[in-house]
Amino acid sequence: xxxxxxxxxxxxxCCSADKNKLAAVRDGYLVCEDGLCVGVFPxxxxxxxxxxxxxxxxxxxxxxxxxLHIHAPQYAFRGFQMDLELLDWLNSSAFPEExxxxxxxxxxxxxxxxxxxxxxxxxTRACIFSTLHVPATKILMNLLEDSGLExxxxxxxxxxxxxDYLCEASAGASAEATAAWLEESLGSYAHVxxxxxxxxxxxxxxxxxxxxxxxxxxxxxxxxxxxxxxxxEIAWVRELAPQSRFYGDAYDRxxxxxxDVPTIMAHCVHCPPEEIDLIEKRGVYIAHCPxxxxxxxxxxAPVRAFLDRGMRVGLGSDIAGGASLSIFRxxxxxxxxxxxxxxxxxxxxxxxxMEEAFFMGTRGGGAFFGKVGSFEPGFEAxxxxxxxxxxxxxxxxxxxxxxxxxxxxxxxxxxLHKYVSGRRLF
Amino acid sequence: xxxxxxxxxxxxxCCSADKNKLAAVRDGYLVCEDGLCVGVFPxxxxxxxxxxxxxxxxxxxxxxxxxLHIHAPQYAFRGFQMDLELLDWLNSSAFPEExxxxxxxxxxxxxxxxxxxxxxxxxTRACIFSTLHVPATKILMNLLEDSGLExxxxxxxxxxxxxDYLCEASAGASAEATAAWLEESLGSYAHVxxxxxxxxxxxxxxxxxxxxxxxxxxxxxxxxxxxxxxxxEIAWVRELAPQSRFYGDAYDRxxxxxxDVPTIMAHCVHCPPEEIDLIEKRGVYIAHCPxxxxxxxxxxAPVRAFLDRGMRVGLGSDIAGGASLSIFRxxxxxxxxxxxxxxxxxxxxxxxxMEEAFFMGTRGGGAFFGKVGSFEPGFEAxxxxxxxxxxxxxxxxxxxxxxxxxxxxxxxxxxLHKYVSGRRLF
Numbered sequence: 001x002x003x004x005x006x007x008x009x010x011x012x013x014c015c016s017a018d019k020n021k022l023a024a025v026r027d028g029y030l031v032c033e034d035g036l037c038v039g040v041f042p043x044x045x046x047x048x049x050x051x052x053x054x055x056x057x058x059x060x061x062x063x064x065x066x067x068l069h070i071h072a073p074q075y076a077f078r079g080f081q082m083d084l085e086l087l088d089w090l091n092s093s094a095f096p097e098e099x100x101x102x103x104x105x106x107x108x109x110x111x112x113x114x115x116x117x118x119x120x121x122x123x124t125r126a127c128i129f130s131t132l133h134v135p136a137t138k139i140l141m142n143l144l145e146d147s148g149l150e151x152x153x154x155x156x157x158x159x160x161x162x163x164d165y166l167c168e169a170s171a172g173a174s175a176e177a178t179a180a181w182l183e184e185s186l187g188s189y190a191h192v193x194x195x196x197x198x199x200x201x202x203x204x205x206x207x208x209x210x211x212x213x214x215x216x217x218x219x220x221x222x223x224x225x226x227x228x229x230x231x232x233e234i235a236w237v238r239e240l241a242p243q244s245r246f247y248g249d250a251y252d253r254x255x256x257x258x259x260d261v262p263t264i265m266a267h268c269v270h271c272p273p274e275e276i277d278l279i280e281k282r283g284v285y286i287a288h289c290p291x292x293x294x295x296x297x298x299x300x301a302p303v304r305a306f307l308d309r310g311m312r313v314g315l316g317s318d319i320a321g322g323a324s325l326s327i328f329r330x331x332x333x334x335x336x337x338x339x340x341x342x343x344x345x346x347x348x349x350x351x352x353x354m355e356e357a358f359f360m361g362t363r364g365g366g367a368f369f370g371k372v373g374s375f376e377p378g379f380e381a382x383x384x385x386x387x388x389x390x391x392x393x394x395x396x397x398x399x400x401x402x403x404x405x406x407x408x409x410x411x412x413x414x415x416l417h418k419y420v421s422g423r424r425l426f
Numbered sequence: 427x428x429x430x431x432x433x434x435x436x437x438x439x440c441c442s443a444d445k446n447k448l449a450a451v452r453d454g455y456l457v458c459e460d461g462l463c464v465g466v467f468p469x470x471x472x473x474x475x476x477x478x479x480x481x482x483x484x485x486x487x488x489x490x491x492x493x494l495h496i497h498a499p500q501y502a503f504r505g506f507q508m509d510l511e512l513l514d515w516l517n518s519s520a521f522p523e524e525x526x527x528x529x530x531x532x533x534x535x536x537x538x539x540x541x542x543x544x545x546x547x548x549x550t551r552a553c554i555f556s557t558l559h560v561p562a563t564k565i566l567m568n569l570l571e572d573s574g575l576e577x578x579x580x581x582x583x584x585x586x587x588x589x590d591y592l593c594e595a596s597a598g599a600s601a602e603a604t605a606a607w608l609e610e611s612l613g614s615y616a617h618v619x620x621x622x623x624x625x626x627x628x629x630x631x632x633x634x635x636x637x638x639x640x641x642x643x644x645x646x647x648x649x650x651x652x653x654x655x656x657x658x659e660i661a662w663v664r665e666l667a668p669q670s671r672f673y674g675d676a677y678d679r680x681x682x683x684x685x686d687v688p689t690i691m692a693h694c695v696h697c698p699p700e701e702i703d704l705i706e707k708r709g710v711y712i713a714h715c716p717x718x719x720x721x722x723x724x725x726x727a728p729v730r731a732f733l734d735r736g737m738r739v740g741l742g743s744d745i746a747g748g749a750s751l752s753i754f755r756x757x758x759x760x761x762x763x764x765x766x767x768x769x770x771x772x773x774x775x776x777x778x779x780m781e782e783a784f785f786m787g788t789r790g791g792g793a794f795f796g797k798v799g800s801f802e803p804g805f806e807a808x809x810x811x812x813x814x815x816x817x818x819x820x821x822x823x824x825x826x827x828x829x830x831x832x833x834x835x836x837x838x839x840x841x842l843h844k845y846v847s848g849r850r851l852f
Contacts, residue, residue, distance in 0.1 A: 076820050079834035080827040082761070083779055100821075110820035294762045297777070299769045323834040335508070336720045337766065343725045344770040351723070353509055390839070394502050394536035395526075401506040408505035408749040411837045413816070 001047065007032045007422060008048055009383060011056035012399050013040050015063050015375045019307060019359040023375075024399040029053075030061060032381035035422035040375050054424075056385045056417065060402055063373050064124025064382030064420060065327035066365030068287035069224070069266040069316025071129040072140055072153075073098045073107075075114040079323040086230040086296045086321075091163065094320070098131045098156075099166045107136035115143040120413045121325050124382040124420045125150045125369050127224050127264055127287075129197055132156045132168055134181045145189045148425045150369060150382075154197025154224055155181050159208045161240075162199075171207035175215060182219055191420075193222075200226040201237045201250045209254040216261055222368075223256055224287075227265035227275075230298045234270055248275045248284075258282030264368060266316055269293055269301045276305070285312045285368050288360065290333040292321030300341035303334065304349035307356055314365020315357075326412045327365075331357035354404050385417040386410070427473065433458045433848060434474055435809060437482035438825050439466050441489050441801045445733060445785040449801075450825040455479075456487060458807035461848035466801050480850075482811045482843065486828055489799050490550025490808035490846060491753035492791035494713035495650070495692040495742025497555040498566055498579075499524045499533075501540040505749040512656040512722045512747075517589070520746070524557045525592045533562035541569040546839045547751050550808040550846045551576045551795050553650050553690055553713075555623055558582045558594055560607045571615045574851045576795060576808075580623025580650055581607045585634045587666075588625075597633035601641060608645055617846075619648075626652040627663045627676045635680040642687055648794075649682055650713075653691035653701075656724045660696055674701045674710075684708030690794060692742055695719055695727045702731070711738045711794050714786065716759040718747030726767035729760065730775035733782055740791020741783075752838045753791075757783035780830050811843040812836070 009030040017023040023040070031038040031048055074094055081093040101107045118126065128144075128151055130137040137155040144151045155178060159168045168174035178196075185194050196216050198204045204212075216223060228234055228247045241250040248271070251257040257265075259282045266287040268279065279286065288303050306313045315330040316322075324330070331354075338352040366373025372380045388402060391409055406414075418425040435456040443449040449466070457464040457474055500520055507519040527533045544552065554570075554577055556563040563581040570577045581604060585594045594600035604622075611620050622642050624630040630638075642649060654660055654673050663673045670676040674697070677683040683691075685708045692713040694705065705712065714729050732739045741756040742748075750756070757780075764778040778786075792799025798806045814828060817835055832840070844851040 077827075079817075079831035080823070082830065082834065083777075106820060113818055113820060291762075294766055297765045297769050300766060323831075336717075339723045340720055340726060340763065340766045341770060343723050344767060351509075391505075392539055394532060394539060397506075401503075404508065405505035405749075408508065 001033060003051060005034045005422070006048065006051055007054060007381070008044065008051050009054045009056060009061055011059045011061040011385065012402070013061045013375065014399050014403055016355070016359040016363050016373070019356050020353070022355055022358070022400055022403070026399055027057065030375055030383065032422045035381055037375045037377060037379045037381050039377050059416060060386040060388065060399065060406065061383055062386065062403065063362045063366070063375060064384050064418065065122045065361050066314055066369065066373060067123045067126040067317050067327050068264050068285060068314040068365040068368060069289055070126055070319045072111060072114050073101050073131050074320035076110045078320040082295050082323070084296070085232070086298060087232050089296055095163050095166045101131040101133050101136040104135050104139060107133070107139045111140045111143050115147050117325055117412065119147040119149060119425065120415065122384050122410070122415050123325070123327050124384070124418065125366065125372060127152045127195060127368065129154055129156055129224070132158055132166065134177050137181060138185065141185060141189060141192045144192050148191060148420055148423055150191050150420055152193045152195040152222065154195040156197050156199050157208060157212060158199040158203035160205045161202050171205050171211055174208050175211035178212070178215055182215070186219065196221040196223040198225050198256070200233070201247065202233065202240060209256065213254040213256055216256060222262040224264040225251065225266070227268050228271045229267035229269055229293070230296065231270060246272050246275045248278050252278065258284035262368065266318065267293065267298065267301065269299045280309060280311050283312060285314060287316035287365070288313055288334060289316040289318035289322055290330060290337040291324060292318035294333070294337060295323070296321050300337045302349055303338060303352055312364070312367060313360050314368065315361045324412065326410065327361040328407050328410050331361045331407045334360065354407065357407065358403065381419055381422040383419040384415050387414040387416045390414065427459060429477060431460045431848070432474065432477060433480060433807070434470065434477050435480045435482060435487055437485045437487040437811065438828070439487045439801065440825050440829055442781070442785040442789050442799070445782050446779070448781055448784070448826055448829070452825055453483065456801055456809065458848045461807055463801045463803055463805045463807050465803050485842060486812040486814065486825065486832065487809055488812065488829065489788045489792070489801060490810050490844065491548045491787050492740055492795065492799060493549045493552040493743050493753050494690050494711060494740040494791040494794060495715055496552055496745045498537060498540050499527050499557050500746035502536045504746040508721050510722070511658070512724060513658050515722055521589050521592045527557040527559050527562040530561050530565060533559070533565045537566045537569050541573050543751055543838065545573040545575060545851065546841065548810050548836070548841050549751070549753050550810065550844065551792065551798060553578045553621060553794065555580055555582055555650070558584055558592065560603050563607060564611065567611060567615060567618045571618050574617060574846055574849055576617050576846055578619045578621040578648065580621040582623050582625050583634060583638060584625040584629035586631045587628050597631050597637055600634050601637035604638070604641055608641070612645060622647040622649040624651050624682070626659070627673065628659065628666060635682065639680040639682055642682060648688040650690040651677065651692070653694050654697045655693035655695055655719070656722065657696060672698050672701045674704050678704065684710035688794065692744065693719065693724065693727065695725045706735060706737050709738060711740060713742035713791070714739055714760060715742040715744035715748055716756060716763040717750060718744035720759070720763060721749070722747050726763045728775055729764060729778055733778070738790070738793060739786055740794065741787045750838065752836065753787040754833050754836050757787045757833045760786065780833065783833065784829070807845055807848040809845040810841050813840040813842045816840065
């Protein structure tokens with residue numbers, strides 16, 4: 001044991017044992033060595049006796065939350081222009097805002113707000129879309145690196161069906177810009193990794209997908225994109241890729257749908273059965289984004305079915321389709337949307353429980369980053385100490401009651417302390 | 427003009443012009459005399475020239491929000507024990523908590539938290555259920571009076587189908603306790619009014635309803651209760667009141683369904699057409715509680731239909747079926763639930779717009795209190811100055827964008843200053 005690199009946190013410690021069960025130790029000790037969890041103990045093992053405690057007695061300590069899908073440039077307009085559906089919203093809200101990031105000064109100003117808020121949030125890890133602009137993407141990566149969070153960031157590729165002011169000139173130009181960005185950024189950051197980010201099939205020509213597939217192979221990149229979010233979008237993909245059996249197949253034809261490529265597909269609201277089978281077969285991660293799917297009237301994904309099949313599912317804020325940064329809010333939204341789905345369009349899928357929502361927001365999404373989202377031995381020591389001071393109770397509550405209440409009521413910045421891989425951010 | 431009783435507030439002033447339209451004046455002046463609005467002016471009329479400005483330049487000023495349906499004793503367990511449906515949830519969560527209010531010391535402690543949070547919230551008016559306990563109800567009324575908010579509070583009547591530990595001994599005992607409570611509280615408060623509060627048909631015997639009808643007539647009380655929330659509840663009412671044509675008729679038989687009795691019915695999720703007709707005919711106020719209806723899997727009320735018929739609709743937090751106190755959150759929930767309803771169970775009802783949600787949370791519910799919820803001349807001067815400091819923007823936003831963003835993102839206590847009928851609370 002290297003005493004320099006060992007931490008002991010004391011408090012009311014809770015994480016997912018599995019997707020149906022919490023593991024909670026009141027007044028317990030979380031021990032971490034070299035950035036990894038050693039375990040949670042009801043009393044401190046003797047060999048850690050001499051170490052200084054980080055004493056958060058009375059506070060809840062849970063794993064840092066993981067956001068599998070967020071658009072950083074859209075943070076500036078989260079929460080307004082919400083009375084539109086996906087494709088209209090892209091054209092009238094998202095694309096005009098993203099175009100502003102051609103201006104490095106604007107990017108610096110806007111991304112500084114985003115990164116500060118993300119740092120103060122309960123989320124310790126995130127998979128992030130920037131825009132197509134390489135300089136702005138680097139500004140974002142620099143700010144994220146300084147924040148100490150663990151993130152993956154993608155310069156967006158888009159070469160068709162976009163407004164002139166936000167469209168790369170050709171497949172070749174998009175691929176070249178991506179290669180240049182990768183050359184500069186791979187290995188330059190301790191905490192930020194590039195991730196391949198074709199926007200979605202409607203915005204990426206076959207030629208571009210082919211080039212991105214080569215780039216993926218050369219640099220062995222993970223990938224993130226969108227899948228089967230909205231009926232209009234799906235019909236459009238059918239027109240654009242008539243040779244594909246379904247939307248996901250349009251990625252798969254280029255070898256960009258999981259398998260050897262660690263891949264996140266956001267939404268998966270309206271997947272046909274063959275698509276769900278392929279997602280499962282290829283081990284694709286589903287980023288479930290309940291608030292965004294509600295705001296943009298995309299629908300309610302059959303998350304219960306994904307979970308019951310043991311598929312890989314995490315949560316996404318999908319800013320600015322979703323308005324809320326905290327993945328605690330995404331947990332509450334996931335439960336609520338699943339309940340309305342169950343009432344309004346009953347098909348036998350039971351609602352998501354609080355335990356399952358918490359699992360998705362920690363271990364479910366965390367797995368994309370490795371051993372992340374739990375305090376079990378060997379997991380990265382991502383931990384947050386929660387600020388419950390604004391929700392006092394007239395009587396004593398159990399750890400589970402406090403956690404559930406926090407899921408429903410906490411704000412984006414109700415975090416007292418934050419650790420990522422054993423590093424204390426604040 | 428009495429200069430002592432005249433106020434001039436400066437800021438970015440916004441209220442509902444009608445249910446489809448905002449009225450906004452950037453850098454405007456809201457003038458109030460004797461607790462009533464005189465108007466909103468783009469520049470200050472000369473006759474108010476010498477008065478001291480309350481200068482909130484750069485801040486949004488909107489009418490105080492109105493909560494038409496909240497259970498004060500349930501505030502203590504908002505946000506947990508949410509994985510249950512209405513009738514199970516009542517028995518395992520709501521009733522055991524309400525029973526604690528037999529203890530005045532507990533009531534004082536719990537209601538102090540509730541009233542402090544309500545005072546700090548964007549809500550200026552509320553229609554509140556307490557419990558069946560008269561002493562605890564008076565504790566709540568005293569705390570509310572001191573808060574300066576304008577509220578109506580109901581001692582709850584319930585004499586059947588409740589657990590022994592939370593059930594009045596007989597119809598007569600319930601009515602007597604109510605009469606005693608009214609004798610003591612009517613006229614004793616400047617800002618708190620008693621409101622007749624039969625819990626709901628399943629918990630009130632015919633004998634009790636008959637006595638409450640007499641009490642209503644004697645003291646000319648307004649009334650609040652629950653209606654057509656959950657299919658299981660509705661089926662139960664059908665069994666309990668077989669002579670009634672529908673749930674609402676079971677109130678109407680006793681003259682307790684609007685008309686001369688200003689009445690709020692919470693929920694109205696599953697009303698048959700005849701019930702909707704009677705609600706409209708009798709001018710009953712509907713308290714739409716979207717978050718509660720989601721959490722308890724009650725469903726999604728057809729609010730679009732109510733609004734399009736010009737019926738009286740306001741919003742309710744329905745703590746603790748709903749977890750969130752702020753009626754801004756209820757506005758966002760109303761929009762989101764209406765969108766999911768529209769995707770998942772399409773019947774031609776378009777989603778609620780941001781303007782309509784804001785209308786319901788201000789003027790819609792405000793009308794139950796008189797001329798409340800607008801800055802038009804003659805309306806009560808209820809105003810809140812919003813704290814947008816936690817959601818900075820990298821670019822300038824319109825007043826509408828700022829208000830919409832606030833609806834989606836604000837916390838329960840993001841209020842800088844609050845006025846009720848021209849009185850400044852903070």
